[in-house]
Structure formats: structure tokens, C-alpha cells
Amino acid sequence: MALHRRNILTAGAGLGAALMAGTAPLLGSVGAAQAAAPLAGTPTPATFRFKVGTIEVTALHDGIGSRPLDASFVRNADLKDVQAVLAENFLPTDTLNISFTTLLVNTGSKLVLIDTGFNDNGGPTNGRTVAQLKSLGIEPSQIDVVLLSHFHGDHLQGARAKDGKLVYPNAEIMAPENEWGFWMDDARMAAAPDAMKGAFAGVHRVLKPNANDVKRFKWGQEVVTGITAVDASGHTPGHTAFAISSGGKTLMYVADITNTPILFARNPEWRVMFDMDADKAVATRKRILDMAATDKIQLSFYHANFPSTGFIAKEGSGYRLVPMAWTGVL
């Protein structure tokens, strides 16, 4: 029996039933007993390791956060235009599932975690970075450095559990000087509009107790051997990308130069509600995406679909993320 498209359209709940019409089951031995393995009901671990020269990079899926999509998400686009792009990508048009991917970098001399996800400060669909590490046999105590791109909660909160304990007890926390200056300023926090007070309080919760131990770095500095901080400001005042280089190869972790690239690489001028200096964020986004497309530099995003890494192709008036091929060969 050939499959014709109309069979699918008319099949309703049972394509199998439609295809089976008039055909008696022939395989009586395969019935409805309980499977030898029960339904799992849980996602599989989600980690993806690849190399940059001699450096090992492992993408870790912290999870997703879902939010209703409304007109506020993209400040300068019609909701229907946003929904059209989502639909073209076979995604829901009423809900955004924003993905979070942290990055484990083993330079050979340091085990570095770039951004932290939520740990237990988020919801049931995120905070999985520690579980992903453990699935690889890595304990949080083995992390040497926690490297922060900026101080938004989805990048920062996972550094300290809800009970106040540091999640990576032996790690040196490193943060961009310009980000520190903005968020840790008590006068600015006191003067912040109500809508911003929670964000300030979240930053202070994580960083204040060990403020003297946090190492602050400047753009252009090689913060760990092989990892250089790069000005990517606009999204936040100190928003930082990291160029990870070894053996003539470079991966750039670009954090939030886009929220999902499906929307914001495609339309670099679209302004996501989270960009604090939207003009500067647009300029940074276009500059780095153009560099990546022209020079074929591999990028890792924080908000692309897992494993959230690949190359940038020019497409129309914007760009498209072409995911890295998952070879499973190091």
C-alpha cells in the first residue's frame, strides 16, 4: 500500500488505522503486554562535546523557560511578524520556549564553566547544569572557574543555590568589570525603578556574600589561558563574549548577542525586551554576526536550540545559525 498525502490528512488520531483499513493484523505474537522497560517520563541527559584545537568544550543544557508570547517581547516588530517567523520554524506561536545552554571548557589547565543557568532558583524545566555535569562524571567541586558573561538571572543565579551555598565551592568566580560596576553600585540599586529592583537584588544575593573573592576582568584580557573577554555590550552594560582559542581555531561564546537566533539573527534589528541599551545591542549583534559569517567563526549562543553552537550564514537581510554537525568524534 502506497502512502498518499490524503491518507495522512484524513487519518485523524490514527494514521496506522487509516493505512490498515481492510488489512488484518498478521503478527499475532506482538501484542499489548507491558514493555520490558517502562516509559521513562524523563528527558535524556543533554551534553555535547567538541574540540577547539586542544581545548575540550562541552555544551550543557540547563533547560528551557516558557513564557507566553505577546507584543512586548520584540519591542519594534508586529506580533504577527514575530509569529510568522516562529511558524516558519515549526514552533508554537503563542508560547516562547527559551533555551539555556551553559558551556564547560577544559583548557587542559583549568575546568571552566561559562554561565551557570538557574540551579534550584528557576523552575522545573531548567536548572539542570549540575545534573548534566554529573551525567559526565564531573562533580561541581571540580570546577576551577565560573566565568560570567553578564549578570542576568538566567546566567548568574546558578552560581548560588537557594539555600545560600555556592554551587561550585572550589571555583573562582570571574565577572566583567563593567557589569560589576553597574549592578553592584548600591546607589544605583536604591535609585532603580521598581521593575529593576528584583534584578539588582538577585545579583546582590549571588555575588555580595563573596564579593571580595570575585575576580573582575576587563575586555581584551585573557581571563584564563585560551579564553579572552570581548566587548559585546548593549544587552547589558558589561555584556561580554568569550573567544576560546587553541591551535589556530576559535570558538566565540556570544552569550546574549541574540535571544533565540531564530528571531534575532534572522532580524538583527529586532529589539528583544531584555536588551538594556537597544541601539548598542543591535550594533553589537550585527558586528559579531557579520564577523562570524564573513570569517566562518564558530559561535556558541546561550539561547539557541541545544547544543546551541554552529556557524552563521547570511540570509536575506539577516543571518541564520547553521548548527554544527554532531559527529561524536573528538
Added chain:
Amino acid sequence: MALHRRNILTAGAGLGAALMAGTAPLLGSVGAAQAAAPLAGTPTPATFRFKVGTIEVTALHDGIGSRPLDASFVRNADLKDVQAVLAENFLPTDTLNISFTTLLVNTGSKLVLIDTGFNDNGGPTNGRTVAQLKSLGIEPSQIDVVLLSHFHGDHLQGARAKDGKLVYPNAEIMAPENEWGFWMDDARMAAAPDAMKGAFAGVHRVLKPNANDVKRFKWGQEVVTGITAVDASGHTPGHTAFAISSGGKTLMYVADITNTPILFARNPEWRVMFDMDADKAVATRKRILDMAATDKIQLSFYHANFPSTGFIAKEGSGYRLVPMAWTGVL
């Protein structure tokens, strides 16, 4: 310091060094000691679970096979045109890394493995299906059904280890009647051209010892509750797709209606060297891709980049696979 594109171009082996020019390292405490965790040197497990109604589907990465790319791979295209598509996708143009993804389907009543990869009959970069299962706590002895799409070695050989033992000792092996009729015919095997004899011998190695136990099915038949065999012939005489349906949702496992969709969804008329009846394979490819694009049916391929599942968008004169968003939420 701002990142300019020319910094990257002139950086050679060390983007970090270029960005650091004139800047003294400020973070003396982070030096070159051995990382607390050694370099792993191994890929991470690669599994991806999602649901189709109440059915759990888990993609398992058997691995890749690499082969030099030459003009024989696509029979009816210029090598330079093939290389151009690979380059646009940021892939090597002299080597093909062909990916293999098997599919574990838990219907709730049966644990079904669709296609088997290589087990220990391939090379060092494949044969990982059992390891992927074990990473999820599933033993090969728990598999109830091994369901074969067709009898090419990369789909079949993993059913029986090199030492002759069945890899899934408690599984019922199910195979397409039309595939069985072609490959298990001793007279056809004896008359086969030399170039085909190895393929026949490989099929006989796996299936002959337990020939009486192999269940043969016809197209249109519901082979396991929720899984229906669909005619996808052309690639081989009995090449079969499987429609996996539950709760009004359908996923179609399309096996080798394309080799990599990067080349053959984009150019459905291109003929890969492995298509045994190329005219029929092209017609099948176009029919199923058109159905998927029109009706938004999710497809799982065997040779797409892991996790090898997503939706089909029309693009130019062909199609493009849009990978399913990896939400990690079941």
C-alpha cells in the same frame, strides 16, 4: 577593547594574543596548573528523547562513517556543485561524515529498536547504539522488537555481533517482506555481480542463522501497536518507512529516503550511489518530503545530523530539514 573583524583575521593561532597586545595579564591567580578534571578525550553520550502522543521516542547516535567525497557519490551532479552545498553548510568538501541515528520507541507495550547501526562490525566512529542504550540504563536484553527498514549493512549489521551472537537476544526481529524476498533469494545472490556479493553475504550472515524466527511484514501493516510500515521503496526493493502514531500525533521514520538531507532534501533529484532503483527513489523522496512539508509531519532520518529529526520546509526547488527544537521537556 572592541573586537574588530581584522583582529580575527590577523590573529593566526592566537586570537587571545592579538586581543591582548599591549595588555598585561591582570589575573595572576589563574595559571597553567592541571585542571581538576582531565581532558576526557571521548564524546559525550548522544541520546534525545521526545514524545509522540503517549509514545516515547529516543534517538540514539550510532556514530558516523567517513568517506572521501568523489564524483561517484552523487551520480547525476557535478562534484563542484555537491561541494558547493557542503561548503554553504560549513562542512568539509573533501570528506563526507555520514551520520547514523537509530531509534528506540517505547509504545508502552513494546520496547522497539528501529534499525541497529553497526555494533562491532563497523569502525571506531560508529557502533555506539548499545552504549547509548546503556547510558540510559537500558540493557540490550530488554529490547522486545528489532524493526528493520531495509537490509543495507549500516541498518542491519548491528543486530548480530561479529562473534555471531544476537545483540538483542530477547527481541523479535521484524523485516519487510519485499526486502526479505530480494536479499534472501539464494539464486539471486549466486547471480549477483561481484560488487553486490558482499552486501548479500552481509545480510545472510545476520539473518540466515535465525531465519525461521524473523517475522516478515507487508506495507500497510501495523507491525507493533502504533507503528505502521509504509512503502518507501526505491532506495532498496523493500525499503520501508515507519509511521509512529499516538494521540493524534505522527512521527515518520523515513530511514534512507535521503542520504544526508543537506544534499538530497535540498536537491531531491540528486541520485546517491546507494539508491538501487534511482528513479523510484527520487519519486519516493519527493512524495514523502512534499507530504511532510505540506502537512507538517515530523520526520526522523537515519542520515541527518544527530538527533536527526525535525520538520521539512520547502526551499527553492527542494526542501530543508528544520531540526526539532531540543526542549528537554516530555
